[in-house]
Each structure stands twice: as C-alpha cells, then as structure tokens.
Amino acid sequence: AQSVTQLDSQVPVFEEAPVELRCNYSSSVSVYLFWYVQYPNQGLQLLLKYLSGSTLVKGINGFEAEFNKSQTSFHLRKPSVHISDTAEYFCAVRPTGNTGKLIFGQGTTLQVKP
Amino acid sequence: DSGVTQTPKHLITATGQRVTLRCSPRSGDLSVYWYQQSLDQGLQFLIQYYNGEERAKGNILERFSAQQFPDLHSELNLSSLELGDSALYFCASSDRDSSYNEQFFGPGTRLTVL
Numbered sequence: 261a262q263s264v265t266q267l268d269s270q271v272p273v274f275e276e277a278p279v280e281l282r283c284n285y286s287s288s289v290s291v292y293l294f295w296y297v298q299y300p301n302q303g304l305q306l307l308l309k310y311l312s313g314s315t316l317v318k319g320i321n322g323f324e325a326e327f328n329k330s331q332t333s334f335h336l337r338k339p340s341v342h343i344s345d346t347a348e349y350f351c352a353v354r355p356t357g358n359t360g361k362l363i364f365g366q367g368t369t370l371q372v373k374p
Numbered sequence: 375d376s377g378v379t380q381t382p383k384h385l386i387t388a389t390g391q392r393v394t395l396r397c398s399p400r401s402g403d404l405s406v407y408w409y410q411q412s413l414d415q416g417l418q419f420l421i422q423y424y425n426g427e428e429r430a431k432g433n434i435l436e437r438f439s440a441q442q443f444p445d446l447h448s449e450l451n452l453s454s455l456e457l458g459d460s461a462l463y464f465c466a467s468s469d470r471d472s473s474y475n476e477q478f479f480g481p482g483t484r485l486t487v488l
Contacts (some may be wrong), residue, residue, distance in 0.1 A: 296479075301378060303464060303479035350417060361407070361419035361432050362477065 262287040262353050266365035274373050275343055281336040281368045283351030291353040293334040294362065295325055298348045307349070308335065321345070346372045377401065378480035380465050386486045392453040395483045399446055399467030405429070406448040407468075407477055408440055412461035423448055424471040452485070460487045 267282040285291065292311050296304040308319025315327040325336045334351060351365040377400035387393055390402035399406050408420040419432035434440075437455075442448045452459060462484050466477040 286450075303378070303481045304466075304475050305376070305479070309476070361422070361430055362409075363419070364417035366416045 262289075262291060262363045263353060264351050264353055264363055264365035266349075266351055266368045268368050269366065270369045270371065272308065272371045272373060273341055276340050278339050279326070279337065279341050279345075279370065281349050281351075283334045283336065283365060285332050285334065285353050287332075287353060287355065291357040292356055293325075293327060294352040294354065295319065295323070295334070295336050296350045296352060296364075297321075298350065298367075300347070304350065307336070341370070341372050343372050343374060345370060376478040376480060378465060378467050378478050379475050380463075380480040380483050382483060383481070384484050384486070386488065387455060388431060388488055389455055389457060391455050391487075392451065393455065393485065395450040395452070395463055395465075395479060395485075397448045397450070397465030397467075399448070399465075400469075400478055403467035403469050403478070404446065405471050405475075405477075406442055406446070407473070408426045408434075409464040410461045411482070412458075415461075417464075420450070422445065429471060454463040455487045457487050460485055 263286045273279045294309045296308040308317050310317045310327045318324045327343045348367045352362040377399045381396045404425045407422045411417045421435040422430040426442050440450045462482045464482045466479045467479045468475040
C-alpha cells in the first residue's frame, strides 16, 4: 500500500519570498511522483512529475521539486512566489506497475500575502 | 481548460436519492478516472475505465457504480445517497492505460446531499 503525507496543511508566505511545500511518501513498490495545483473552484492541474532520471524536476510557473529516495520525500519549491500562486497543492504517487490510481496527500494551502 | 468536461457543475439532492454525474474525456483519451474530494477523506480514487472496460477500483462504495460508453464518455451513478456523500467529484482522462501518462482533470461536480 502507498500513503502520502504533506507535512503542512497551511503555509503563509509573503510575496516574492521563497517557499517549500513538504511531501513524504511511503510505498513498498516503486512509484512515480507528482505535484498538482488546485486554484479556487477549479480542477487539478499538473505542476510537475518525477518518473526517472534527474532527481531535480522543473515544472510550470517556476516550480521545481527534488526527489530524495533515501528520505522518501518529494518537496516542492519556488524561489519567489506571487499572489497568483495562492492555491491548494497536492502531492501524489502512483505505483509504476499500476495503471490506475493516484494516491494523494491531504493538500497544502499556500497563502501568499502582499 | 483541460479539455475534460463534467456536468452538472452543481447538484443538490436529498438523502436516499440517486444521481448521475457525467464526464466527457479529452478528445482521443481512452482512460477515464473518477475521484472524490471531501473535507474528511481528502482526494480519493474511485474507479478507472479504459476503452469501455473497468481497469482499476479504489475506495468506491457498493452504492456507487460507473460505466464508460462506446463514445468514451463516462457516468458515475450514486444511489441511496447519504449526507456523507456530499463532496466534489472529479473526472480525469489520459490517452493511454499507463501509470506514467498525465491525467487531465475536469472542473468537478459539487454534490450536496441535504
């Protein structure tokens, strides 16, 4: 079985400051890793994904994440946030041999203040 | 706009009733996934269909059922509704039945059971 823990339910940050949203996972099999963003009243949009190769993954809107296999983590970072980054962020895993489900964390609300 | 459409956007109904949620995947996508997002359970995978056949099942209640039609649209049927079924229901689609293919999410259907 797999599980995903997002360590912070809310992260307040000032505009132009850096931010890190933390994600740890547990799995007995290999997984692919994803970060999704959900803006208010909208569906989920893929920010970035780790499938293989370089452990530093760059995504859309200036976000990046680093896969750390030994610590089973996949933290999301942005060096300078904007007001428009205010949203809920979900970390998710998907077993490599499984064609179906994404297993999501509980989400982290990023609140960017002016 | 992800290209995945869901209808209706909002649904308000009473306990014990039955509803049908509809999803049209992106053009050319063969896989459809259903997820439930609620405050207490978070985002949970319900079921996946690929080209008309059920491929994977998650935490879907026996009162819920789904199908994918020859034109690839999918419907999620929820019956004997309970207050706890109130949630946001997302549909997602991907072009193939593979664990690394991106899933594109629709805007969701918000179900309120009174």
